[in-house]
Amino acid sequence: MPMKSAAKTASIAGSNMLVAVRLRPLSAKEKALGETSVCEVINGNIVAITKRKAAGAVLKSEMGSVNEYQFDEAFDERVSQEAVYARTAKRLIPSVLEGFNVTVFAYGATGSGKTHTMMGSERQDAAREAALQGGEASAICGIIPLTLIDIFAGLGVKRAQASLPNEQWKLFVSYLEVYNEKVRDLFAPDSYNLPVQEDPKSGIVGVGRLSSKPAKNADEVMALLRFGNANRRTHATDANATSSRSHAVLQLLMRQEWSNSKGKAVVRESRVNLIDLAGSERAGKTNNRGIRLQEGANINRSLLALANCINALSQGSSRKNAKYRDSKLTHLLKSSLSGACKLIIIANINPSHDMFEDSHNTLKYANRAKCMKIDPKVVRLREQAVAWPAREKAIRMQNEAKVAENDVLKEQVRALQDMLNGNCPVLPQGGRGVLEKMAGGQKMEVADDSAVPTRKQVPASPTHSCPGDRKQAFRKRRTQSSSALESRSKPARGSYARKSEPNPHLNIISEDRSITGAPEFGFEEAAPEEEGIKLPYIRKTSEKNLMDISDVSDGSAHEALLAAGFDQDAPVVDRVGMLEDRMMDMAQSRKNMMEYITGLQRQAAEAESRGQRERERAEKAEAMVKEQNEMLTRLRAEMELASDNAAQASSDRDEVMARTGMDFADLIGDGAPSPIESLEVNGMGGGKVQRKARGASSLESKTPPRRSISPSEGNGARPMGGGRKIVQVKAEANRREAFGPVDDNKGRAAAGAAGKGRAAKAAAEGGENDDMFSLQGHAFAMQASG
Numbered sequence: 094m095p096m097k098s099a100a101k102t103a104s105i106a107g108s109n110m111l112v113a114v115r116l117r118p119l120s121a122k123e124k125a126l127g128e129t130s131v132c133e134v135i136n137g138n139i140v141a142i143t144k145r146k147a148a149g150a151v152l153k154s155e156m157g158s159v160n161e162y163q164f165d166e167a168f169d170e171r172v173s174q175e176a177v178y179a180r181t182a183k184r185l186i187p188s189v190l191e192g193f194n195v196t197v198f199a200y201g202a203t204g205s206g207k208t209h210t211m212m213g214s215e216r217q218d219a220a221r222e223a224a225l226q227g228g229e230a231s232a233i234c235g236i237i238p239l240t241l242i243d244i245f246a247g248l249g250v251k252r253a254q255a256s257l258p259n260e261q262w263k264l265f266v267s268y269l270e271v272y273n274e275k276v277r278d279l280f281a282p283d284s285y286n287l288p289v290q291e292d293p294k295s296g297i298v299g300v301g302r303l304s305s306k307p308a309k310n311a312d313e314v315m316a317l318l319r320f321g322n323a324n325r326r327t328h329a330t331d332a333n334a335t336s337s338r339s340h341a342v343l344q345l346l347m348r349q350e351w352s353n354s355k356g357k358a359v360v361r362e363s364r365v366n367l368i369d370l371a372g373s374e375r376a377g378k379t380n381n382r383g384i385r386l387q388e389g390a391n392i393n394r395s396l397l398a399l400a401n402c403i404n405a406l407s408q409g410s411s412r413k414n415a416k417y418r419d420s421k422l423t424h425l426l427k428s429s430l431s432g433a434c435k436l437i438i439i440a441n442i443n444p445s446h447d448m449f450e451d452s453h454n455t456l457k458y459a460n461r462a463k464c465m466k467i468d469p470k471v472v473r474l475r476e477q478a479v480a481w482p483a484r485e486k487a488i489r490m491q492n493e494a495k496v497a498e499n500d501v502l503k504e505q506v507r508a509l510q511d512m513l514n515g516n517c518p519v520l521p522q523g524g525r526g527v528l529e530k531m532a533g534g535q536k537m538e539v540a541d542d543s544a545v546p547t548r549k550q551v552p553a554s555p556t557h558s559c560p561g562d563r564k565q566a567f568r569k570r571r572t573q574s575s576s577a578l579e580s581r582s583k584p585a586r587g588s589y590a591r592k593s594e595p596n597p598h599l600n601i602i603s604e605d606r607s608i609t610g611a612p613e614f615g616f617e618e619a620a621p622e623e624e625g626i627k628l629p630y631i632r633k634t635s636e637k638n639l640m641d642i643s644d645v646s647d648g649s650a651h652e653a654l655l656a657a658g659f660d661q662d663a664p665v666v667d668r669v670g671m672l673e674d675r676m677m678d679m680a681q682s683r684k685n686m687m688e689y690i691t692g693l694q695r696q697a698a699e700a701e702s703r704g705q706r707e708r709e710r711a712e713k714a715e716a717m718v719k720e721q722n723e724m725l726t727r728l729r730a731e732m733e734l735a736s737d738n739a740a741q742a743s744s745d746r747d748e749v750m751a752r753t754g755m756d757f758a759d760l761i762g763d764g765a766p767s768p769i770e771s772l773e774v775n776g777m778g779g780g781k782v783q784r785k786a787r788g789a790s791s792l793e794s795k796t797p798p799r800r801s802i803s804p805s806e807g808n809g810a811r812p813m814g815g816g817r818k819i820v821q822v823k824a825e826a827n828r829r830e831a832f833g834p835v836d837d838n839k840g841r842a843a844a845g846a847a848g849k850g851r852a853a854k855a856a857a858e859g860g861e862n863d864d865m866f867s868l869q870g871h872a873f874a875m876q877a878s879g
């Protein structure tokens with residue numbers, strides 16, 4: 094038979110990691126079937142696996158061969174549980190107590206002995222008992238119970254040796270399973286598909302919402318383990334009568350706390366993961382069908398992901414390529430595999446010939462795992478120094494915030510209770526309608542959060558009569574005469590009795606049977622058949638009333654309460670509790686609504702101020718446009734007037750020239766200033782056109798002085814009279830100066846005639862500057878007569 098001797102050995106990756114192989118004995122059933130072992134342990138650390146020559150073998154691959162693999166430890170079928178433990182997990186107990194993380198997991202095909210190695214057999218309890226009592230450790234007790242015994246023993250020593258200020262050692266236990274790629278808390282059987290989370294700072298992978306139980310001793314942990322194991326998925330298969338259908342992870346969190354010299358709290362935590370993996374299986378061999386087949390496929394898939402990770406991690410260069418997220422199992426094991434933990438892998442082997450392929454694969458897998466690199470520097474958790482004063486302050490502030498929030502909620506609950514008692518209206522449908530209206534853009538006046546709206550503010554539903562009116566009347570009577578009653582009444586002691594303030598509603602749920610509520614409130618003495626019951630009870634009708642009170646419009650609150658599981662036949666304390674819960678919900682809904690409304694009001698205020706700003710801008714722009722228009726109108730009027738003046742001047746000149754038979758040069762005379770120029774010099778005319786008149790020959794240049802226009806003229810206002818008089822006097826003076834003394838009467842007559850003609854014309858045109866025109870006519874007439 095060909096044999097490969099010690100061919101597959103590799104160096105062991107330091108003391109932070111240990112790979113062991115364990116062969117299990119052939120079972121009676123297997124022996125009965127004539128199975129024989131194909132594996133052998135040599136020197137306590139080498140495993141030789143023999144491939145038998147196939148019957149009628151021709152090909153080389155069908156020939157027999159022996160492969161040998163070397164590990165840190167190899168255990169044959171005779172090695173006891175305690176010996177296995179002593180040469181594996183026990184070695185790392187001191188590390189755990191020093192603050193290192195440790196992971197131990199068993200790997201192998203189905204039925205190869207993983208659960209036996211990790212947990213032990215069903216007789217383990219008796220064995221553990223024997224071990225605890227100092228007897229010889231049993232061959233049945235597995236690694237988990239033995240580890241627990243040693244950890245608690247170590248904790249006891251540590252506690253006894255505690256020398257640091259305020260030093261404390263605590264241990265917490267969690268137990269989970271990965272079944273069909275879903276994580277379940279085995280201490281909370283109803284949990285399902287818990288999230289696997291990674292702390293970005295420490296890189297430690299944990300499970301969200303996983304429960305963690307404090308434990309004082311190994312017995313407590315074993316009790317928890319038994320409880321968890323009862324919830325674990327196991328099932329009989331062809332390969333194993335109690336086959337684990339899930340990967341089970343027991344987590345121990347050990348915490349050491351003390352105060353350093355500066356009074357700061359120092360915490361050091363170490364985690365121990367003890368993992369019993371489900372076994373790989375071949376569908377053909379197990380004959381699994383249906384759910385079992387699906388379970389097997391999921392188990393194989395996650396184990397393949399684990400093998401791939403180990404492959405990547407064992408090749409230094411591709412360490413980063415390890416795909417931890419390929420399965421929940423590898424994601425959970427990430428911190429253990431990537432070097433944050435000291436690691437022990439125990440590969441379990443069923444040595445029967447029938448399982449050759451599986452056993453050989455397991456050996457190859459374990460052989461590769463040896464090459465994984467564990468970096469001891471990152472294994473140990475850093476100490477977390479926390480400043481107590483700062484921490485205390487933070488906690489106190491949190492606490493105060495919670496108390497304040499609580500007060501607000503209490504206040505709201507009280508307001509809601511008032512509503513229920515009919516003191517004030519309740520928004521229909523728990524305020525949903527209002528919110529919808531608000532969302533639809535309808536504005537609603539909302540009172541200050543603290544102010545309770547009065548009943549008048551909301552119109553009562555026409556179809557509903559509010560029992561509050563009745564109750565208010567009762568309350569009035571009650572406040573007048575019931576101080577004695579209140580002093581006797583005590584708050585309810587049921588699980589729902591949370592209010593610190595006396596509550597008119599709760600006061601009646603009291604152990605004091607002497608309290609008798611008024612019929613309006615719906616309370617009465619216990620019926621004779623309820624003699625044994627201590628609490629007075631609330632009539633169901635009154636509860637219905639209470640519910641109805643919250644149902645202003647459409648019965649939705651009552652329906653909601655019933656839909657929420659309100660049991661009208663439940664004990665009175667529970668019913669009150671339910672009503673209280675309902676009130677809390679309403680308080681919450683009211684709070685949400687008020688927040689929403691406040692938000693909308695804020696938005697509305699912002700929109701309002703935005704609108705205001707835009708309005709102001711628009712008004713400014715409008716004023717500017719108006720101003721421009723006025724200016725335009727003025728300019729137009731000025732233009733028209735100027736053009737009228739020009740036309741008039743021209744016609745006046747022609748008229749004068751026609752009447753006198755003189756041309757314009759004759760009129761002006763050599764060197765004599767023209768009347769136009771005189772006016773201009775005296776500040777009454779203006780402009781370059783008039784100045785040109787002196788030497789110009791064109792008619793245009795001889796245009797008579799223009800009429801000035803006051804700013805208000807464009808608006809139809811009359812010009813100032815004072816201006817006209819000045820013009821008249823100046824023109825006369827100029828005339829005298831230019832033409833010498835004239836027959837005033839003649840001149841005046843001519844001017845009067847011309848002025849009259851002009852005035853008549855202006856009047857006919859409806860103009861308002863007739864005086865001015867007559868003045869001009871007068872001036873020209875004087876010129877003509879001169």
Ligand SMILES: Nc1ncnc2c1ncn2[C@@H]1O[C@H](COP(=O)(O)OP(=O)(O)OP(=O)(O)O)[C@@H](O)[C@H]1O
Binds near residue numbers: 116203208336370373
């Ligand atoms: N070292 C051992 N000594 C005696 N019996 C053993 C040993 N190892 C395993 N067995 C027995 O073999 C059977 C199968 O073992 P076990 O249930 O531990 O396998 P497993 O690998 O956990 O299987 P699965 O993956 O299907 O859960 C059990 O009856 C167990 O008691």
